[in-house]
Amino acid sequence: MSFVKPKKGLGQHFLTDQNIARKIVDSLGSDVPDILEIGPGMGVLTQYLLQRPELNVHVIEIDRESVAYLQQHFPTLQHIWSEDFLKADVAGRFDGKFNVIGNFPYNISSQIFFRVLAWRNRIPETVGMVQKEVAERIAASNGSKVYGILSVLLQAFFDIEYLFTVSENVFNPPPKVKSAVIRLRRNQVETLPCNENLFIQVVKAAFNQRRKMLRNSLKDLCEALPAEFAEKRPEQLSVSDFIRLTGMIENLKNNKA
Incomplete structure (x- = not known):
């Protein structure tokens, strides 16, 4: 051949x-x-x-x-x-x-x-x-x-x-x-300082509706998004921003529970 x-x-x-x-x-x-x-x-x-x-x-x-x-x-x-x-x-x-x-x-x-x-x-x-x-x-x-x-x-x-x-x-x-x-x-990141599964959910949910503000695209994950992120769109957030946002959502979920 x-x-x-x-x-x-x-x-x-x-x-x-x-x-x-x-x-x-x-x-x-x-x-x-x-x-x-x-x-x-x-x-x-x-x-x-x-x-x-x-x-x-x-x-x-x-x-x-x-x-x-x-x-x-x-x-x-x-x-x-x-x-x-x-x-x-x-x-x-x-x-x-x-x-x-x-x-x-x-x-x-x-x-x-x-x-x-x-x-x-x-x-x-x-x-x-x-x-x-x-x-x-x-x-x-x-x-x-x-x-x-x-x-x-x-x-x-x-x-x-x-x-x-x-x-x-x-x-x-x-x-x-x-x-x-x-x-x-x-890189040197062994684990993220947040729930990694939730991090993936947050990123996917945000970009799946990338034209919407995060308070709308993430409403199924968090009813009241932290004010500093609520009016932003996903492309405005850095990787570290997404990690920090995930940590905030995780804390809100835990406190609600």
Whole structure:
């Protein structure tokens, strides 16, 4: 097998530029040896990962044709999982920490980041190529129009770096949008100083009705929102503001109980 046909249903756009592939792999700087590549396709990143002797490379690929290609062309690649990343118990297969890298399929990139978030204490670093607007959203600061749920939840636990933009012309087939590479590095926050489940609820409820003031979007979680937040909209709040607001709502709930 000399070629894998990209499958639209799997959101496959194979990177063809070797320099960009090498640059993505070089962006991975953590000293954790175990690395998981999501959706390797024909191995454009895999080849450079395998050139780094300090890495123990694992790949997970849902496309069986790609799996067959990888087995044929990368005989030294010992860990190939022919599975759906969104359904597999990936974290359970590593004894300790592991990093994540990949040209993430556009149609599931947000879901991938939510899984990284869930396994945040196991994943020190993630380097991923995604749709440019998703990368901008993840890296956005409060006040930005694209600041949202992913921005707040990921920035609470990771330092985010927007590394570089990638043209649509270096893919087969070319996507209709530009791409970007971002890097997430686990910060020093072990646990938030508030109820983390409530924090997620507050952030999601606020941005699900982002045009409304918080006193309206959060009324199901808190009947009388603290005055300093009541008239604000979610994009005006920093990550630390959301943490503080969650703590206030938690105290109000406890006092009411």
